[in-house]
Amino acid sequence: MTDLLLAARNVTKQFPGVLANDDVSVELKPGRILALLGENGAGKSTLVNVLFGMYRPDGGQIIIKDEVVDLRGPDDAISRGIGMVHQHFQLVPPMRVVENIVLGAEPTKRGLVDLDEARLRVVELSTKYGLEVDPDALVEDLPVGMQQRVEILKALYRNADVLILDEPTGVLTPQEADHLLRVLRGLTETGVGIVFITHKLREVLAIADDIVVLREGRVVGTTTPDQATESGLAEMMVGRSVVLRVEKQAAQPGDVVLQVDDLKVNDDRGQLAVDGVSLQVRAGEIVGVAGVEGNGQRELVEAITGLRHASSGAMAIGGKPLTNSSTRQIAANGVGHIPEDREKHGIIAAYSLAENSVLNRYHRTPFSSRGIMHREVIYEHAQSVVEEFDVRTPSVTVAASSLSGGNKQKLIVGREFSENIKLLVAAQPTRGIDIGAIEFIHRRIVEQRDKGAAVLLVSAELDEILSLADRVAVLYDGKLVDVLDANVATRERVGLLMAGITD
Amino acid sequence: MSRSTLRSVAVPLAAVILGLLIGALLIVSQGASPVTAYSSLIQGGLGDGDALLRTLQKATPLIFGGLAVAFAFKAGLFNIGGQGQLLVGAVFAAAVGFGVDGLPTFIHLPAALIAGALAGAIWGGIAGALKATTGAHEVIVTIMLNFVAGNLTDWLSANPWKDNSGNNIVARTPLVEDSATIPTLGAVPVGFLLAVITAIGCWMILERSTYGFEVRSVGQNRNAAHYAGIKVGWTMASTMAVAGTLAALGGAVESLGVDGRFEAGVNVGLGFEGITIALLARANPLGVIPAALLVGLMEAGASRMQFKAGVAPELIDVIQALILFFVAAPMIVRWLLRMRQGDSEQLRLGAGWGNS
Ligand SMILES: Nc1ncnc2c1ncn2[C@@H]1O[C@H](COP(=O)(O)OP(=O)(O)OP(=O)(O)O)[C@@H](O)[C@H]1O
Ligand SMILES: [Mg+2]
Numbered sequence: 001m002t003d004l005l006l007a008a009r010n011v012t013k014q015f016p017g018v019l020a021n022d023d024v025s026v027e028l029k030p031g032r033i034l035a036l037l038g039e040n041g042a043g044k045s046t047l048v049n050v051l052f053g054m055y056r057p058d059g060g061q062i063i064i065k066d067e068v069v070d071l072r073g074p075d076d077a078i079s080r081g082i083g084m085v086h087q088h089f090q091l092v093p094p095m096r097v098v099e100n101i102v103l104g105a106e107p108t109k110r111g112l113v114d115l116d117e118a119r120l121r122v123v124e125l126s127t128k129y130g131l132e133v134d135p136d137a138l139v140e141d142l143p144v145g146m147q148q149r150v151e152i153l154k155a156l157y158r159n160a161d162v163l164i165l166d167e168p169t170g171v172l173t174p175q176e177a178d179h180l181l182r183v184l185r186g187l188t189e190t191g192v193g194i195v196f197i198t199h200k201l202r203e204v205l206a207i208a209d210d211i212v213v214l215r216e217g218r219v220v221g222t223t224t225p226d227q228a229t230e231s232g233l234a235e236m237m238v239g240r241s242v243v244l245r246v247e248k249q250a251a252q253p254g255d256v257v258l259q260v261d262d263l264k265v266n267d268d269r270g271q272l273a274v275d276g277v278s279l280q281v282r283a284g285e286i287v288g289v290a291g292v293e294g295n296g297q298r299e300l301v302e303a304i305t306g307l308r309h310a311s312s313g314a315m316a317i318g319g320k321p322l323t324n325s326s327t328r329q330i331a332a333n334g335v336g337h338i339p340e341d342r343e344k345h346g347i348i349a350a351y352s353l354a355e356n357s358v359l360n361r362y363h364r365t366p367f368s369s370r371g372i373m374h375r376e377v378i379y380e381h382a383q384s385v386v387e388e389f390d391v392r393t394p395s396v397t398v399a400a401s402s403l404s405g406g407n408k409q410k411l412i413v414g415r416e417f418s419e420n421i422k423l424l425v426a427a428q429p430t431r432g433i434d435i436g437a438i439e440f441i442h443r444r445i446v447e448q449r450d451k452g453a454a455v456l457l458v459s460a461e462l463d464e465i466l467s468l469a470d471r472v473a474v475l476y477d478g479k480l481v482d483v484l485d486a487n488v489a490t491r492e493r494v495g496l497l498m499a500g501i502t503d
Numbered sequence: 504m505s506r507s508t509l510r511s512v513a514v515p516l517a518a519v520i521l522g523l524l525i526g527a528l529l530i531v532s533q534g535a536s537p538v539t540a541y542s543s544l545i546q547g548g549l550g551d552g553d554a555l556l557r558t559l560q561k562a563t564p565l566i567f568g569g570l571a572v573a574f575a576f577k578a579g580l581f582n583i584g585g586q587g588q589l590l591v592g593a594v595f596a597a598a599v600g601f602g603v604d605g606l607p608t609f610i611h612l613p614a615a616l617i618a619g620a621l622a623g624a625i626w627g628g629i630a631g632a633l634k635a636t637t638g639a640h641e642v643i644v645t646i647m648l649n650f651v652a653g654n655l656t657d658w659l660s661a662n663p664w665k666d667n668s669g670n671n672i673v674a675r676t677p678l679v680e681d682s683a684t685i686p687t688l689g690a691v692p693v694g695f696l697l698a699v700i701t702a703i704g705c706w707m708i709l710e711r712s713t714y715g716f717e718v719r720s721v722g723q724n725r726n727a728a729h730y731a732g733i734k735v736g737w738t739m740a741s742t743m744a745v746a747g748t749l750a751a752l753g754g755a756v757e758s759l760g761v762d763g764r765f766e767a768g769v770n771v772g773l774g775f776e777g778i779t780i781a782l783l784a785r786a787n788p789l790g791v792i793p794a795a796l797l798v799g800l801m802e803a804g805a806s807r808m809q810f811k812a813g814v815a816p817e818l819i820d821v822i823q824a825l826i827l828f829f830v831a832a833p834m835i836v837r838w839l840l841r842m843r844q845g846d847s848e849q850l851r852l853g854a855g856w857g858n859s
Contacts, residue, residue, distance in 0.1 A: 327731070331732055339730060344724075345729075346730070348720060348728075351719075351720075359731045360730065362713055362716050363713050373712065373716060
């Protein structure tokens with residue numbers, strides 16, 4: 001019986017200008033769940049990437065099953081029974097679920113891939129652990145939650161006895177997240193050990209056996225759920241007390257800024273996703289769009305911001321009809337957009353922070369004139385965004401790909417807040433962000449409102465909507481089922497509407 | 504030089520050295536002396552004014568061809584159409600060069616260059632426009648357009664624009680007028696200077712202009728480019744037009760500065776070498792200059808090497824292929840150099856494959 005499944009001993013990892021891990025030691029025993037907590041950029045992803053063989057540590061040791069190992073790469077870690085689910089899934093979208101799961105470890109019969117055998121094992125695994133998924137579905141047709149199951153199955157198929165999950169619940173609906181937590185609990189009963197990164201303290205308290213808190217690359221605390229509280233953990237993470245509630249005055253709505261009339265929008269597969277939505281957002285108010293993910297929120301936001309064509313209906317901003325206008329025209333009318341998928345739309349990973357800080361403004365003065373970019377001005381601008389929004393980076397000239405997930409998000413939010421906007425469309429604005437920064441961003445959203453901006457907030461976090469929104473619009477199956485004032489929008493009532501129950 | 508520039512030239516440099524080393528082994532296996540062979544190669548490419556002129560002349564269309572591939576690559580497009588773009592540029596520049604007379608040089612020469620450039624812009628632009636509107640893959644379209652251009656220029660130079668002087672039976676145009684001929688300053692052809700200026704111009708456009716920002720954004724992340732308000736389709740189409748212009752200028756300089764006319768078959772294959780150059784330059788417009796000079800030198804010195812050291816000139820092709828192999832397979836070079844891979848210096852010329 002192994003005593004230690006996986007451990008880091010005094011691990012140090014240096015990136016240019018950043019000491020991402022500084023003398024970090026953690027331990028994982030069989031059947032236990034280790035939660036890693038910490039601010040954005042604290043070094044959590046770096047640590048698990050070191051444990052998974054993606055990065056080579058500059059100092060310290062990695063121990064797998066009581067043995068000091070020198071990992072040559074992820075393959076090496078996988079063959080030693082470590083499985084990892086990255087925040088960005090590593091799946092082949094046009095291939096089937098079963099093919100994805102066995103890829104690289106295919107069972108063969110007379111030199112050919114034996115898909116029937118593979119399918120049997122996949123079905124067996126998925127029923128055993130409550131990870132039901134159709135083995136013959138194409139991965140590209142699956143919602144995010146299902147894709148994540150495929151990732152977990154991929155690791156289990158390779159007989160992983162350690163599972164590392166980097167912010168697995170960030171992309172899930174609350175229901176999916178709860179289910180995932182139950183699955184993980186179930187896995188530990190078979191002796192699997194789990195390393196789990198999250199920014200949601202509730203989840204940590206619900207599921208972890210051990211909690212390790214990192215700050216600026218160092219371990220600043222080790223505790224267990226029965227000795228910890230949410231506010232205590234929050235304080236340990238950011239080094240100060242955090243106000244978890246948003247302070248705000250009652251809204252003073254002004255003129256209608258965003259007017260949406262009977263809008264119909266198709267999704268990527270050409271199916272009707274937004275089915276005749278009409279909505280108004282006034283200056284000085286925050287309208288929250290609640291709904292289980294996949295009920296048309298994405299398509300609605302994309303149609304409003306110009307990323308997607310609406311098949312019918314109308315949309316106007318500040319009284320100006322802008323239905324199916326370009327992203328550029330819409331932005332030019334004072335619209336800021338925090339996109340839902342930051343890697344897909346929000347940043348260009350290979351670009352510097354400076355270039356990203358003007359991604360949708362590069363063509364305007366003072367960032368450029370007569371077709372020539374003004375680099376000094378852009379650098380100064382980036383510098384001020386980085387300072388104001390506390391983006392942790394050694395400089396604004398490094399590539400955005402070197403930022404931690406939450407710091408990328410802060411950069412995008414900072415960019416969109418860096419000029420006067422009439423309408424802010426914020427989709428999952430705090431996804432992947434630590435609670436200290438969430439507090440800050442929430443305050444800034446309210447501040448925008450008080451300065452007279454109209455805010456359309458889309459979030460999978462019901463708590464976020466309930467604490468920020470002045471009115472709550474609920475989307476179900478592409479239709480707006482109701483719009484409630486904040487004082488009557490209780491968790492229960494909104495929850496029922498989200499499930500499509502209207503009476 | 505900063506550390507990152509150093510790292511980015513390390514792989515091509517190592518590839519060149521490895522290519523030459525293996526070439527040396529091949530020379531030995533032929534019973535010849537690599538020292539003699541390589542020194543006569545350098546002699547033949549740099550030894551005197553004539554040699555230098557030859558090298559610079561050879562390098563000129565290679566710079567343009569390399570830029571045509573590198574520029575398109577910045578937008579994530581793989582331009583295989585350099586050959587066709589070069590041919591149309593060459594024939595249309597020649598047509599204006601011989602077809603008009605009585606103009607002063609400062610009008611005639613630019614006019615001929617512009618005619619070639621426009622033809623290339625259209626040729627590249629067709630592929631770009633098809634990509635933007637229908638999603639037709641630029642690799643397929645540019646390859647097909649190469650055939651069209653080959654046949655079109657053959658026909659033009661054999662029929663309407665044929666040189667009918669004496670009893671010429673070759674498919675070629677008449678000689679261009681003096682007023683459309685690109686001069687040579689000492690050992691330096693003006694076409695070469697034009698190529699260098701163009702390379703610097705490409706670099707400035709890509710790195711310093713808003714248009715370059717748009718091109719690179721589309722190449723890096725089309726979705727984010729769309730989010731940023733960039734017209735993705737238009738950017739792809741115009742990038743291909745620019746790429747076509749660049750390759751065509753190479754052809755125009757060949758007609759107006761080297762051959763003095765367009766002749767079918769003379770420039771065959773030249774357009775494809777742009778891919779080699781762009782790879783060696785790692786798609787950096789400034790890197791295209793040394794890459795083209797290196798290959799130009801080898802081609803200029805090959806015959807002297809054959810003469811002096813008795814090494815077949817095809818060896819140069821083998822060495823070029825080896826260099827290309829090592830550049831395209833940087834894993835091998837890194838392994839030899841014991842370099843750790845940093846993601847910033849990765850170049851995937853295949854990035855455009857498969858995604859529409
Ligand atoms: N590839 C890299 N190159 C350079 N610096 C990096 C790289 N990866 C991470 N860093 C830096 O190391 C630090 C730790 O990053 P890491 O991704 O581990 O943070 P994290 O705790 O996972 O944060 P988050 O909660 O935002 O995901 C950050 O300051 C980041 O900028
Ligand atoms: Mg992280």
